[in-house]
Structure formats: structure tokens, C-alpha cells
Amino acid sequence: MLTGNMGKPGTGVNPLRGQNNVQGACDMGALLNVFPGYPSVTNPESVKKFEATWGDKLPAKLGLAISEMLDILADEPGKLKCLYIMGKNPIISEPNIAHVEKALQNAEFFVHQDIFLTETAQNADVVLPTTCYAEKDGTQTCTERRVQKWREAQKGLGIAMHDWKICAGIAAKL
Numbered sequence: 504m505l506t507g508n509m510g511k512p513g514t515g516v517n518p519l520r521g522q523n524n525v526q527g528a529c530d531m532g533a534l535l536n537v538f539p540g541y542p543s544v545t546n547p548e549s550v551k552k553f554e555a556t557w558g559d560k561l562p563a564k565l566g567l568a569i570s571e572m573l574d575i576l577a578d579e580p581g582k583l584k585c586l587y588i589m590g591k592n593p594i595i596s597e598p599n600i601a602h603v604e605k606a607l608q609n610a611e612f613f614v615h616q617d618i619f620l621t622e623t624a625q626n627a628d629v630v631l632p633t634t635c636y637a638e639k640d641g642t643q644t645c646t647e648r649r650v651q652k653w654r655e656a657q658k659g660l661g662i663a664m665h666d667w668k669i670c671a672g673i674a675a676k677l
Contacts, residue, residue: 527644535566569593576606586610589666590633594622616669633666634659 508514532539542549544565554561567575573593575583586607597603607613607626615627618635636643638659643651659665664672 524643526646526648527642527650530644530648535568570597573597573603573606576609577602580609581611583610585612585614587614587616588623588627589616590618592617592621592623594626616666618663631669632661632663633669634663638663639665 529537530539530541536544538544538549538553542552544550544561550561569588569591572583572586576586593603594600594607603623604626607623612629613627614629614631615621615624616631616633617624618633620630624630636653637656639653640655641653643653645651
């Protein structure tokens with residue numbers, strides 16, 4: 504925009520992301536308003552397609568953003584009972600630390616899954632230790648949509664597990 508190149512081929516806005524692989528997570532459907540690949544969850548045709556693909560009925564309403572969940576926990580205790588945060592430290596990343604701390608304290612049950620015992624994790628009822636990028640195979644997508652392959656450089660320490668294994672284990676128990 505500053506150089507006057509908007510609308511020309513190969514130019515445009517390139518939003519910078521705060522953490523690695525936010526782009527990949529969004530591409531895979533980790534947003535509350537879109538499916539993997541970005542079709543809207545409120546589009547009836549998209550819903551029908553994903554219900555057929557996944558073999559299940561999908562909720563008819565949007566989920567909540569983390570800021571909305573924190574507001575509910577802080578301002579309406581008891582309305583939202585459980586919070587599960589994975590790989591995020593909202594005490595540091597959200598704008599009002601006191602508000603976030605109050606929200607976390609109001610959660611009846613709070614699970615935090617991360618590679619460190621972050622400020623947020625210190626408020627959790629349960630902390631699930633996970634492995635970092637150097638301790639697993641996988642891919643990461645940058646904002647330009649380039650996919651980088653990871654190779655495990657070392658084994659995870661202690662009882663740390665890969666995120667997918669933790670999620671699959673919880674899903675199996677549920």
C-alpha cells in the first residue's frame with residue numbers, strides 16, 4: 504500500500520502472524536467461522552459438504568473466539584464451565600492481563616497444553632506437556648503458503664507427547 508502497488512500482480516497485503524504455523528492452523532480449519540480451506544461454516548452448501556465428508560451432523564451456530572470465552576468467564580461465572588487452551592499464552596498475548604487472570608480463575612475446570620509452564624499454564628487445573636517443533640516430524644505453513652517440512656531433531660523429554668497424540672488420547676476417552 505505504501506509503494507502504490509495494490510492491485511498489481513504479485514503484490515498486496517501480507518499479514519504477519521504472531522506465532523509459527525498460525526497460517527497452517529487456519530488453513531486446516533482452526534478458526535471458529537470457517538472449515539478447512541476457508542468455506543464459511545454458515546454457508547448451508549459448505550455445511551452439507553462437510554457433514555457428508557465427516558459423516559456427522561455439525562452444529563448450526565458459530566463457536567466462540569478466545570476473547571469472547573474469556574469475557575464470558577470473567578463477567579458471567581458459571582456460564583462457561585471448562586476451558587482447554589493449547590499452545591497459547593493469553594495472559595501475555597491478550598490486552599488485559601487482570602481480565603484474563605480473572606477469567607482463568609473463574610473457570611470450573613481449566614486444561615492447558617503447552618511446551619512450557621507459561622503464565623497461563625500456572626493457572627490450570629491440569630497441564631499437559633507437549634513436544635516442541637524440534638521434537639517431532641511435521642510441517643509448518645508460512646504466510647506465503649510455503650510449506651516447510653520438519654524432521655525430529657531429538658526425542659521429547661519426560662512425559663511430553665506430540666499434540667496429536669494428546670488430542671487423540673482425550674478423544675478416545677471421550
